[in-house]
Structures are given as structure tokens and as C-alpha cells.
Amino acid sequence: MDRLIRRVLALLHRSSHGPISFVRHFSYKDIKKGTDGFQRIMYSNSHGTAYKAKLQDGGVALVKEVGAFDQEKDVFYREVQLLSRLHHRHLLPLRGFCTGHKTKRLLVFDNIENGSLKEHLSDPLKTPLNWRTRLQIAMGVASALEYLLLFADPPMYHVSISSSNIMLDDQFTAKVADVGLFTSVGNHITVPHASCSEECMVQEHGNIILQLGVLILELITGQCSEKGGADLIQWIQESRFASSMHKMIDPDLGNNYDSRELKNLLSVAKLCIKSGDKPKFSIPQIIHYLQKKVDIPFD
Numbered sequence: 001m002d003r004l005i006r007r008v009l010a011l012l013h014r015s016s017h018g019p020i021s022f023v024r025h026f027s028y029k030d031i032k033k034g035t036d037g038f039q040r041i042m043y044s045n046s047h048g049t050a051y052k053a054k055l056q057d058g059g060v061a062l063v064k065e066v067g068a069f070d071q072e073k074d075v076f077y078r079e080v081q082l083l084s085r086l087h088h089r090h091l092l093p094l095r096g097f098c099t100g101h102k103t104k105r106l107l108v109f110d111n112i113e114n115g116s117l118k119e120h121l122s123d124p125l126k127t128p129l130n131w132r133t134r135l136q137i138a139m140g141v142a143s144a145l146e147y148l149l150l151f152a153d154p155p156m157y158h159v160s161i162s163s164s165n166i167m168l169d170d171q172f173t174a175k176v177a178d179v180g181l182f183t184s185v186g187n188h189i190t191v192p193h194a195s196c197s198e199e200c201m202v203q204e205h206g207n208i209i210l211q212l213g214v215l216i217l218e219l220i221t222g223q224c225s226e227k228g229g230a231d232l233i234q235w236i237q238e239s240r241f242a243s244s245m246h247k248m249i250d251p252d253l254g255n256n257y258d259s260r261e262l263k264n265l266l267s268v269a270k271l272c273i274k275s276g277d278k279p280k281f282s283i284p285q286i287i288h289y290l291q292k293k294v295d296i297p298f299d
Helices: 002-014 028-034 073-083 117-122 131-151 198-221 227-237 241-247 259-275 283-293
Strands: 041-045 048-054 060-068 094-099 104-111 158-160 166-168 174-176 178-180 183-185 188-190
Touching (some): 028 060, 028 104, 073 094, 073 104, 073 178, 117 166, 117 198, 131 174, 131 283, 158 198, 198 227, 198 283, 227 259, 241 259, 259 283
Antiparallel strands (some): 041 048, 048 060, 060 104, 166 174, 183 188
16 A cells, blocks of 8 residues: 555646646545545535544644546546646645555545535525525636646546535635546546547537536526536526516615616526537637626635
8 A cells, every 4th residue: 555655745746837736645544534434425426425534733624535447547647646736726726646445446635624515505504505605616616627627637527516516615605626637437537538529529618517506596696406407407598587587686684785787687697508519609618708707806
């Protein structure tokens, strides 16, 4: 096991594609204890399961299980290497990794002081998010997506965007948590950049834009959508959408929102959802529109 850990660290130090954050190896025993035996589930999707962990230093972290790579150990090392190079204000930084029990592979991400966006939208005991904070979250997530698709090397197309995996720090700054180059199904690893055609990449891009649209609707309505946002998508596509718009706004907002900004934000969500597999708009174009129509600085 020590040899495997040294190999991961050696790969990290040999990288020549940009700065790498220091990452540490966590023991499987500590991670298991911190997650109460992997019972403290934050979210679970096709990319894997993520857990909330209380670490020995008292900090809180997000631990993501990335799959059992029986015959593809180098894939995990590559994932750690690439994620350690990502640096953006709205991405949850990689803190370390765990090569634990049998073939279990775990990634440990930075502190999540205020938990997930979903908790603040659905838990009555959590502090309700005001309108300005919701706008900042939407812009922050869009900013992270622009970085991942246009400035990361290689581009990161395996991104999952929903209220359950957008984390909030102590200042309620949004942090995208579910990012990777690889996706795993059982022990099969797919690397889209090596196996997908340009058309496939366009579809992946379209799926990310669709997810952004659904997230914006979650922020507006306070509803944490399930099943890929089918319920919210149906609502915004209805012919009577305009007349039901104000009825769907999160009651926690009361009347404390800007009607013009609300309409503009809904227009963005509608454009994102309308794009489908063949997006007519890019992430930079969406950000430009938001900057013009919503009074939130872009960072």
C-alpha cells in the first residue's frame, strides 16, 4: 500500500501542466470513522457517492468514492493528478485521497462549512438564502463551468450540477463539488476525450448547460428537483408558465426580490433548458447575458 501512495505522489510532482495544490494521503481508518462507517451520505449519482466526514483536526470535508478500479489503478492516480491542478474560486479544492480497503478509492475535498445548497433550500432549520445570494450562486456556478470547459487542461466534461452537490462555504460562496475527467460504471472507465467524437462533446456540453438551467430554477423556486429536473423543466415549458411564475417563487423569499432580475434569470433558465443536446448558446454567452441583465459582479 505504501508503494501505491508513493506512486500517486510521484505522479503529482512530475506534472508539468500547471500548479498543483498539496494533497495528502488519508488513512482508510480515519475516513471510515469520520463518515460514521460511510453512513453520512451527502449525495449519490452516476458519478459515485459522496459523504460528509468530520476529520481528526475538527474540520469537515466531503469524501467522494470514485469507484473500484481493479485493473485500472493508474486511472485513479491520473484523476488525483488532474483534480489537484484545478484552481478556481467556485470549485471545491481537492485536499487529499485515500487508497483504502481492498480496491476502494476515495477523494477528499476541502471543508464544506455550510453544507449543500439543497440543505438550505429544503431544510426549515437552515438559514434561508436571500435573493442576492441566490444570484451570486448562479453566477458562481456558471463561472466554474466556463473554467472547466474552456480553461482546464484537459477540459472537464464530467460535471454534475444540482443543489445536492453545490456546496456553500462560510460566506455562502458556491463550490462545485462533482467534477472529474473519468466516469466509472462498475470497473469500466470511460475517458470522453479519447473515445467521444466531436458530436459527443457537443452533447456533453449541452447536458451541462441543461443542468445549469435546472439549477437556476431550483434557486428561484426553492424546490430541489429529482430525476434530472423533469418536474421543473415541464413547468417552464408550459404555455401558462408566465401566469404561474409568481406562484412558483420560493416562499422564503417573500417579496424581497427584483422582478426584472427574476424575469431575466428565468429567461436564462429557459434558454439553457431549450438547448437540449445541441446547445445554441455557450457558457461564456450565458455569463455575458447574466452580466448584462443581473446586477451581480462576475468573478
